[in-house]
Amino acid sequence: MWKNRNVWIILTGEMIAGLGLWTGIIGNLEFLQEKIPSNFVKAMILSVGLLAGILAGPLAGKVIDQSKKKSVLLISGFGRMVSVVFMLIAIATDSIWWMIAFMVCIQLSATFYFPALQATIPLVVKDNDLLSMNGWHMNVATIARVAGTALAGIMLVYWSIASLYWISMLAYGLLLLFTMMLRIDEGEGREAQVKSPNNKGGFMEVFPVLKAYPAIGMTLIMTLIPVLFLGSFNLIVINISEIQDSSSIKGLIYTFEGMAFMLGAAFVKIISIRWKTTTVIFFFAGMVAIAEFMLYFADNAIITLAAFSVLGFALGCFYPTAMVVFQKQMPKEYHGRFFSFRNMLDRIMFQVVLLTAGAFLDIVGLQTMVVIFGVISLSLTTLFFYQMKRRNITLEQ
Template identity: 70%
Template sequence: MGMWKDRNVWIILCGEMIAGLGLWTGIIGNLEFMQEKIPSDFVKSLIMGLGLLAGILVGPLVGKIIDQSRKKNILLLAGAGRLVSVGFMLIAIWTGSIWWMVAFMVSIQLSAAFYFPALQAAIPLVVKEENLLTMNGWHMNVATIARVAGTALAGVLLVYWPISTLYLISMVAYVGLLFFTWMLRIDEGKGREAQVKTTAKSGGFMEVFPVLKSYPVVTMTVIMTLIPLLFLGSFNLMVINISEIQDSSAIKGMIYATEGFAFMLGTMTVKYLANKWKTQTILFIFVCLIGFAEMMLVFADQQFLTLVAFAIFGFSIGCFFPTAMVIFQKQMPKEFHGRFFSFRNMLERVVFQIVLLATGALLDLIGLQSMVVVFGTMSLGLTVVFFIQLKRKNIILDQMKPAAKSA
């Protein structure tokens, strides 16, 4: 329980709660704004994709900057960038301009491209190695509580107040995040920082690739984390479509709440599963369940089965992602954390964007219920392929055994 006596832990979790409330009230605002202004799902996906593209383009630079700089400074600058981006969205609402919304999407994703890798690199500097699974789980739990509360709050506010209210709340939340970030005390020793700077200058972002070759467990886990993105990348567009299929605006909030609570249950359960099951077992079982949940959305016209599908998905990613994050934080050398997490962030954004565009096109062409069969089949097929690869290369995904460096 020593982790809970650390003020940094509480600051990170409180900051995540406040920022999450701001983020998710804003996301519901985005969906509402696009539903009013843009009829085509594919055009919606293009607009969402522009922001992701901006994050992808700066990815190589981000990793190098994070490894050469103090994590707290990066977090503060990214927080300030979020405030500027909310200003763009307020202008979009007041003018009715889609282009100002595009400016918001680009700027908020640029801020996220710096913020999340810096935070993931900072967590191992704040908590001890044996507490990483607990910290990752609680951090994801708090983010999920904020998501459930933020989406519920946004739904209530939209009934009584204009959409601009959501972004004013976001702005207040991001000011709160800046305050909590400023209170952080991260020990980045001079000796280690100098070592990181020397290493970073020699090869920059590209040095991640030879390091990944020395850590096949990390490489395989990175690839496996891309499978849930088929579901995550299509999540918001699917929620809009399910709402239209069931002719219910209330189902949006119900889906977010169900998935969110199931996710929290997963993050609490995985600590016990980690003591009984191998890491490899945890990752593969829950990736298979994610594919099964996608298939279940064939019954998207049935409210109960829809909610069951999102509950299975939420529980599965609640078990999957904290486990994968511990592998990354323990196995990858700390002096490469900034570049590695930035690389992973960039890779996820590339896949996320491809999925987003594909989702928009498929929803227009074949509809939701046919699309989920395609995505579910792909998820299960990729899982089988990766399992065969692990067996063939004799890779063991055991987070408790540090990877040996190659000679």
């Protein structure tokens, strides 16, 4: 795998783009904290971009399956650069509306970029390298997240918010250069199959495939459980910072969660030798619920960091394993539409969770909310495990 130049290009590009992405996200949170006092209103603004991504999801799936993956990656990467311009205008004019334009543009770009990237990975590595590639890709993204948030924190001390977005612009420009160097052999036979008249139905053609491969459908449902935590992640971090009256806890949370994620993604290859895919997915979905319960003690810095470490390790094992199920068992000619469908489903859930978390934080507070989320996560994990056993579904290939 490491002799494959495409692997190095994808991972290096992810590292650079991740730095730009996370410096921008910290800039978004800082801008919102300065302008908007209500958690719910913050959540509504953040959800506007998600809604745009949801609406564009069906189109993205068809475009990715009917087009060259490299072309989609390049065009959506350029869209990211354009979106940063909107945020620079928002800062210059002190306007929330320009920030909303930024959120819409960046999410539309992501709606095309990430499913195309997920559909590209099986084309550039062998099947037996998919778990390692997914793990390393997520590790690199996590390193970028830790480094990006740390860099953004330092920059905010010495420079303005606008400087964060200039870093984002530079990073997205470098990502375009790396994407141009990709060599993807999609195969003429496969392209002909994808472009046939029977493959223009968008998401509707994904549903019969999900019915034919119940393991994919079950894994897809299971990936929604961590979204309860992830959808409200940034709001939770802000509230913990306020509860503990510490701005430095934000950086520590991202660092501990990120390092634990990398540890999990590195160890999942060893764990997968001893454990079945079903065991890995359900066990670590349960661990996400445990992490949510631990945040009941959000006023304690040590327990807080331990909770995010548990979350990071669980996700580091959970997501690479789930991704292998999708990439191996879903027929390749449906990858674009399936990953776009999954991306759209995630965005819908993120939007619901984001708005719900914003309301809960204003009404009942963080500690009650995380207990509710923990009960829901644990109940769903138990219910889906029972359904899987009752219907005799196996997640192994």
